[in-house]
Amino acid sequence: GKAGNICIQNPWPGCFMTIWGDRDRFVKTYFGMYNKNPDSKDWRDWPYLTGDAAVEAPDGYYRILGRIDDVINVSGHRLGTKEIESAALTVEEVAEAAVVPVNHDIKGKEPELYVSLKPGFEASPEMQQKVADAIVFQIGKIAKCKNVWIVPDMPKTRSGKIMRRVLGAISNNGDVGNVMTLANPEIVEEIKNMVS
Structure with a gap:
């Protein structure tokens, strides 16, 4: 399969809420990369970038490749x-x-x-x-x-x-x-x- 970045569509309880003193950086770094509508207030338009990469195997499972950075x-x-x-x-x-x-x-x-x-x-x-x-x-x-x-x-x-x-x-x-x-x-x- 093709490798890609792992994003989470829905917010999870384990996701952190902000970067102390720099909310704009937090939004840009973790939610902005795959956002298609920056004016949207709907959380479904803001997928969370985990910072990990994966590849989908033919059996439907995902193999984690590691950190993208x-x-x-x-x-x-x-x-x-x-x-x-x-x-x-x-x-x-x-x-x-x-x-x-x-x-x-x-x-x-x-x-x-x-x-x-x-x-x-x-x-x-x-x-x-x-x-x-x-x-x-x-x-x-x-x-x-x-x-x-x-x-x-x-x-x-x-x-x-x-x-x-x-x-x-x-x-x-x-x-x-x-x-x-x-x-x-x-x-x-x-x-x-x-x-x-």
């Missing part, structure tokens, strides 16, 4: 992680994608991509190249990833959220921290061994 600054170009991950998901064999920033001496940061494949597909250099090519085709050469790692599974919380923090620590040779709260803590060592 997550960016990687590559040589002064701000690349959205959502766009890179969405480009990787255009490859039919890819089930999940997560991009993390990697330190670079000249560019500042560059993207590094982790993907897991759908059942029945095998990791190969050709598959890595296919994913890398899809990103360059969809976005451009500026989004070329340092590496495309095909992993057996992503480190996830028990609710299914991909832990990009853990992947970022692995890519930057940092401390992954306590991973025992993950649903699949064993995958962290497996990914570390692949990357190092």
Whole structure:
């Protein structure tokens, strides 16, 4: 499916009411993006922008991609992680994608991509190249990833959220921290061994 921003049509009890001292900024940031009639007083004309992105799967469910404001600054170009991950998901064999920033001496940061494949597909250099090519085709050469790692599974919380923090620590040779709260803590060592 096609990726997009998650909006909530009706106000929910958990939505906050304002930004202290700046109501206009609050309305513009969270309600103004998809408003088609700025003069309207009807709340149905003001969908709430959650700040998250999702893609609709063929089964009708939505897969949360992450925050829309997550960016990687590559040589002064701000690349959205959502766009890179969405480009990787255009490859039919890819089930999940997560991009993390990697330190670079000249560019500042560059993207590094982790993907897991759908059942029945095998990791190969050709598959890595296919994913890398899809990103360059969809976005451009500026989004070329340092590496495309095909992993057996992503480190996830028990609710299914991909832990990009853990992947970022692995890519930057940092401390992954306590991973025992993950649903699949064993995958962290497996990914570390692949990357190092």
